Amino acid sequence: MKFMITLFLTIAASSAFAANDVQTARTGVPTDVAKIISVTDIRFACGVVPVEMVYQDSLGARRVATYMEEGGGCQTN
Secondary structure (H helix, E strand, O other), X not given: OHHHHHHHHHHHOOOOOOOOOEEEOOOOOOOOOOEEEEEOOOOOOOOXXXXXXXXXXXXXXXXXXXXXXXXXXXXXX
């Protein structure tokens, strides 16, 4: 659930990227996301890690966005 909220907020706070370029997001993921193809699995990562999201925009172009996100694998004992 935390991941979905983070992803939604990241998508809502972004601007579009150039076609087929891997770019570091300044404010998040682009808003023109018609279909998410894949997202890096960070369930077992600890700390802030890079995430790569491959998506299709509304024109059908496949794009890649990279951003940083807190992993969910840190153990607190």
